Amino acid sequence: xxxxxxxxxxxxxxxxxxxxxxxxxxxxxxxxxxxxxxxxxxxxxxxxxxxxxxxxxxxxxxxxxxxxxxxxxxxxxxxxxxxxxxxxxxxxxxxxxxxxx
Amino acid sequence: xxxxxxxxxxxxxxxxxxxxxxxxxxxxxxxxxxxxxxxxxxxxxxxxxxxxxxxxxxxxxxxxxxxxxxxxxxxxxxxxxxxxxxxxxxxxxxxxxxxxxxxxxxxxxxxxxxxxxxxxxxxxxxxxxxxxxxxxxxxxxxxxxxxxxxxxx
Numbered sequence: 001x002x003x004x005x006x007x008x009x010x011x012x013x014x015x016x017x018x019x020x021x022x023x024x025x026x027x028x029x030x031x032x033x034x035x036x037x038x039x040x041x042x043x044x045x046x047x048x049x050x051x052x053x054x055x056x057x058x059x060x061x062x063x064x065x066x067x068x069x070x071x072x073x074x075x076x077x078x079x080x081x082x083x084x085x086x087x088x089x090x091x092x093x094x095x096x097x098x099x100x101x
Numbered sequence: 102x103x104x105x106x107x108x109x110x111x112x113x114x115x116x117x118x119x120x121x122x123x124x125x126x127x128x129x130x131x132x133x134x135x136x137x138x139x140x141x142x143x144x145x146x147x148x149x150x151x152x153x154x155x156x157x158x159x160x161x162x163x164x165x166x167x168x169x170x171x172x173x174x175x176x177x178x179x180x181x182x183x184x185x186x187x188x189x190x191x192x193x194x195x196x197x198x199x200x201x202x203x204x205x206x207x208x209x210x211x212x213x214x215x216x217x218x219x220x221x222x223x224x225x226x227x228x229x230x231x232x233x234x235x236x237x238x239x240x241x242x243x244x245x246x247x248x249x250x251x252x253x254x
Contacts, residue, residue: 033134034209035200036193037237039244043189047252064213080138084149087136088156090193095138 025098026079028072030091032063044089045071048082073098104181105246107239111176117232118168124195125161127202132157133194157194164191182250185243189251192236203229 030041038060045056049071062069072082079095086093132153141149164187167178180188200212204226211217219227243251 033197034212035197037240037244040189040193040240043244043248043251083138084153087132087134087153089190090133090197092134092136095140 023076025073026076027070027096027098028079028082028086029068029070029094029096030059030063030086031094032067033092036091038064041091044086044091048085048089102182103247103250104179105242106177106179107242109172109176109178111173114176114235115173116228117235120199120229120232121195121236122165124198124202125165125191128157128161128194128198130154133197133201157190160187160191161194163187164195180243180247182247182254185247185251186254189240189243192240196233196236199229199233204233 041060041063042053042056045051045059046053049056051059059069059071072079076095083093083095132150136150136153138146138149163184167184167188172178200207204212206226207217207222207230217230219230222230
C-alpha cells in the first residue's frame with residue numbers, strides 16, 4: 001500500500017545488502033538429530049505445517065535417512081516464522097536461499 | 102477436555118527428578134539446541150534467542166510443576182490439553198541437554214536405534230540414560246493420547 005497514492009514516480013529508496021539478501025525465495029530445512037523421537041517430529045510437522053500424516057512421515061524419514069529435509073519454501077518473512085516455531089519445538093531448523101527457483 | 106493420568110513408581114522416578122532439576126537449571130541461560138541463524142542482524146538475533154529462552158524456561162517450569170506434593174504422596178501426574186505441548190517441548194529440551202552434556206559417550210546410532218547397552222555404562226550414565234528413556238516414555242504417552250488436542254490447539 002502506498003503512502004502517496006497520487007504520486008506516480010517515486011525513486012526507490014537505497015536498499016542495504018541485508019535487505020537485498022532477504023528478497024527472493026527461501027527454504028526451511030530441518031536437520032537430523034539423534035534425540036527427538038520420530039513420532040515427535042511427525043507431530044511437530046503436522047502441527048506447524050498442517051501436513052497430513054503421510055507427508056509429515058515422509059519428511060521425517062527424509063530427515064532421519066538423509067540428514068535433512070526441505071519442509072517449506074517461500075518468502076523470507078514467513079520462512080523465518082516457520083524456523084522460529086520449529087526451534088520452539090527444539091528441532092534444528094535453518095534457512096537457505098532457494099536457488100533453484 | 103481429555104485428561105491422561107499416569108501413576109509412576111515413586112522409588113524409581115523420584116531419584117530421576119534430581120537429574121531433571123539439575124538439567125533444567127543448566128538450561129536457564131542457554132537453549133537446548135543452539136540455533137544460529139545466518140543473516141539476522143544483532144538486535145533481531147538477540148531478541149530471537151531471548152524469546153526462545155523465555156519459552157523454554159516456561160515449558161520447563163510447567164513440566165516440573167507436575168511433580169508436586171500430590172505426586173510425592175500418590176505417584177500420580179496428569180496431562181491434558183492445557184499442559185501437553187509444554188510438557189512435550191520440555192521433555193525434548195531436557196533430553197537434548199542430557200545427550201549433549203551427560204550421554205556424549207553414547208553413539209548417535211545407538212541412541213537412534215535404541216541400541217544402548219545400559220549395562221556397559223557407568224552408574225551415573227546409567228541413571229542419566231534411565232532419565233532420558235523416562236522422558237521419552239512421557240512424550241510417547243502424550244503423543245499417543247493427546248495428539249488430536251495438540252493438533253487442534
